[in-house]
Amino acid sequence: xxxxxxxxxxxxxxxxxxxxxxxxxxxxxxxxxxxxxxxxxxxxxxxxxxxxxxxxxxxxxxxxxxxxxxxxxxxxxxxxxxxxxxxxxxxxxxxxxxxxxxxxxxxxxxxxxxxxxxxxxxxxxxxxxxxxxxxxxxxxxxxxxxxxxxxxxxxxxxxxxxxxxxxxxxxxxxxxxxxxxxxxxxxxxxxxxxxxxxx
Amino acid sequence: xxxxxxxxxxxxxxxxxxxxxxxxxxxxxxxxxxxxxxxxxxxxxxxxxxxxxxxxxxxxxxxxxxxxxxxxxxxxxxxxxxxxxxxxxxxxxxxxxxxxxxxxxxxxxxxxxxxxxxxxxxxxxxxxxxxxxxxxxxxxxxxxxxxxxxxxxxxxxxxxxxxxxxxxxxxxxxxxxxxxxxxxxxxxxxxxxxxxxxx
Numbered sequence: 001x002x003x004x005x006x007x008x009x010x011x012x013x014x015x016x017x018x019x020x021x022x023x024x025x026x027x028x029x030x031x032x033x034x035x036x037x038x039x040x041x042x043x044x045x046x047x048x049x050x051x052x053x054x055x056x057x058x059x060x061x062x063x064x065x066x067x068x069x070x071x072x073x074x075x076x077x078x079x080x081x082x083x084x085x086x087x088x089x090x091x092x093x094x095x096x097x098x099x100x101x102x103x104x105x106x107x108x109x110x111x112x113x114x115x116x117x118x119x120x121x122x123x124x125x126x127x128x129x130x131x132x133x134x135x136x137x138x139x140x141x142x143x144x145x146x147x148x149x150x151x152x153x154x155x156x157x158x159x160x161x162x163x164x165x166x167x168x169x170x171x172x173x174x175x176x177x178x179x180x181x182x183x184x185x186x187x188x189x190x191x192x193x194x195x196x197x198x199x
Numbered sequence: 200x201x202x203x204x205x206x207x208x209x210x211x212x213x214x215x216x217x218x219x220x221x222x223x224x225x226x227x228x229x230x231x232x233x234x235x236x237x238x239x240x241x242x243x244x245x246x247x248x249x250x251x252x253x254x255x256x257x258x259x260x261x262x263x264x265x266x267x268x269x270x271x272x273x274x275x276x277x278x279x280x281x282x283x284x285x286x287x288x289x290x291x292x293x294x295x296x297x298x299x300x301x302x303x304x305x306x307x308x309x310x311x312x313x314x315x316x317x318x319x320x321x322x323x324x325x326x327x328x329x330x331x332x333x334x335x336x337x338x339x340x341x342x343x344x345x346x347x348x349x350x351x352x353x354x355x356x357x358x359x360x361x362x363x364x365x366x367x368x369x370x371x372x373x374x375x376x377x378x379x380x381x382x383x384x385x386x387x388x389x390x391x392x393x394x395x396x397x398x
Contacts, residue, residue, distance in 0.1 A: 071338075071342075091278060095273060114337065120341065129333060131327070134315070134325040135325060138325035
């Protein structure tokens with residue numbers, strides 16, 4: 001398969017690239033790294049890029065940032081970082097990508113455990129992850145030509161524990177490689193509207 | 200109790216006002232109607248208003264619009280309507296209101312069934328409702344002074360069936376009065392981080 005992978009340079013993205021590239025052609029997209037550059041936050045930037053790449057079998061996103069920080073310093077502007085980037089960035093990938101996705105092809109997005117199991121400092125991340133999961137449930141019944149859409153919701157990664165460990169006390173970390181398996185399930189399986197919870 | 204009710208002029212808002220006003224003082228807030236006027240989308244507008252009203256025992260929102268429409272005409276701009284209004288409007292109420300909410304006081308927000316059970320034309324609404332529910336779970340562990348936060352997630356209202364019925368075939372409608380009972384549960388009960396599903 002020919003697969004567009006957005007966010008291939010991140011901790012999770014690298015593992016997803018490693019998992020999928022054994023059997024598929026990966027076209028990596030990043031803001032500054034990868035085969036092609038695009039800004040997820042700008043749907044026009046994605047449309048131009050997808051037009052250049054042409055038809056593919058899957059779009060996968062392991063990209064997107066959100067604000068973490070003290071509740072009493074949270075502002076609408078800080079929430080907006082995640083709305084523009086992790087949320088609308090991935091929604092933009094779907095809205096722009098569907099025209100270039102083959103019949104039966106798939107979108108796979110990334111949310112995270114905080115939609116259901118919150119931590120201190122994580123309200124903006126929870127909000128964004130919840131939005132993404134409900135969007136995927138809804139988009140699954142709207143897509144045409146047998147196109148599918150799923151989302152992977154990982155807990156904290158083993159690889160991220162040196163920096164995120166103090167915020168995720170009691171959360172059992174999983175390896176990026178184990179999380180990456182779920183992207184194969186989504187891309188090579190037949191499910192749609194599914195949330196792959198990896199925790 | 201002294202309760203600020205935002206969106207008191209809507210179908211649901213009227214029922215919530217009726218339910219709560221039997222036992223409490225209701226201060227109604229709307230864009231153009233009610234005791235006070237404010238634009239939920241502008242946190243500054245809410246801050247000025249709450250400063251004027253002073254300390255209250257509860258903030259309740261039954262306000263917020265989202266875009267409904269064909270999937271193949273969905274754009275980031277149409278999704279943004281709900282992000283600014285129903286989502287960030289209610290988040291703004293919480294961020295601005297916490298300073299004016301008494302110890303043990305409560306926020307009660309409104310989402311809707313589409314976060315879990317999607318309909319055609321409703322992807323932007325699903326996204327917004329999912330965001331709100333996860334935000335409430337997260338905010339519940341962050342609020343201080345015993346402040347609480349819950350959310351009511353109604354299915355389609357009986358009163359809305361003349362206009363929304365065709366989009367909600369097979370969904371059993373509930374009366375606005377029955378949905379309104381849950382706002383009493385949230386305000387007068389002791390739960391926090393709870394999603395009151397009314398379907």
